[in-house]
Amino acid sequence: MELATIVVVIVVALAFDYTNGFHDAANAIATSVATRALTPRTALVMAALMNLFGAFxxxxxxxxxxxxIIEPPEGPAGLLVVLAALIGAIVWNLITWRLGLPSSSSHALIGGLVGAALASSGGVHWDGVLEKVVIPMVLSPVVGCALAAAVMLAILWIFRRGRPEPLQRGFRHAQTVSAAAMALGHGLQDAQKTMGVIVLALVVGGYHQGFEIPWWVVLVSAGALSAGTYAGGWRIMRTLGRRIIALDPPRGFAAEATASSILYTTAFVFAAPISTTQTITASILGVGATKRLSAVRWGVAGNIAIAWVLTLPMAALAAALAFWALRPLAG
Structure with a gap:
């Protein structure tokens, strides 16, 4: 029975990974598509491949x-906690995707884990949630916005005497590199979250010791994220690429370069599961503000901020409801 449950958890985890891919595809390529540095299909193929490489x-x-993040009970109840967490995250991902809101799949998953653990009376590592989730959740958009604005101001000063048309062409080419770096960072960050959940299920079910990630878990997580990315996320892409601000190639490059550098730093230095969505969105706001404050559609930005705030509690609630619905299966 436990083996069958673990298989179900793994399948649902990969389904979450797939929704993460198409939900967050816009993170890597919306700015490049909006500035016409890349065609949508070329951008999606590039993003899918770089997501795949980044996962390794x-x-x-x-x-x-x-x-x-959590300390679930062992055995069937613990497996149901992980399953309910994934269901809660998927539900919130689908709701925000349908509304075209770039919310955080990472925070949906973490909110799901916390909500399911609380519903099961399991343990929550609140210090880990605070240090690895809440603090980065607050800091990464602030740093992204400020750093992107600084990078954009530096670009404007360095190229202040340049001819507009050659500069636009040059930054379109540069965006190919910055978009690839962004997609690689997305694979580095987001595929690992699914890997962690799968290993958690294996440990709880008694099929794995410790938290070293098996090679096959890396492979299937990378594949699911890459496939989801290729499926695209057109609704959210429109929001990031067009509705916040009308981007040009220099600003698109500055936003992508800033966001990708933050993704690498938080992954390699702090091992923190930050939101790629929050990071790139804040970077877009930062570069947009250097044009003029009125160039940013702050109403759209406000709706996105509301989705950010709601993600953790709403995914937690959905996961808790899923656990209560599944609890009779624990026997």
């Missing part, structure tokens, strides 16, 4: 998600 760059974030 490290496992530090996976360890944080698998062992640093």
């Amino acid at each position: 760059l490290g496992t530090e974030v996976a360890t944080t998600v698998g062992s640093g």
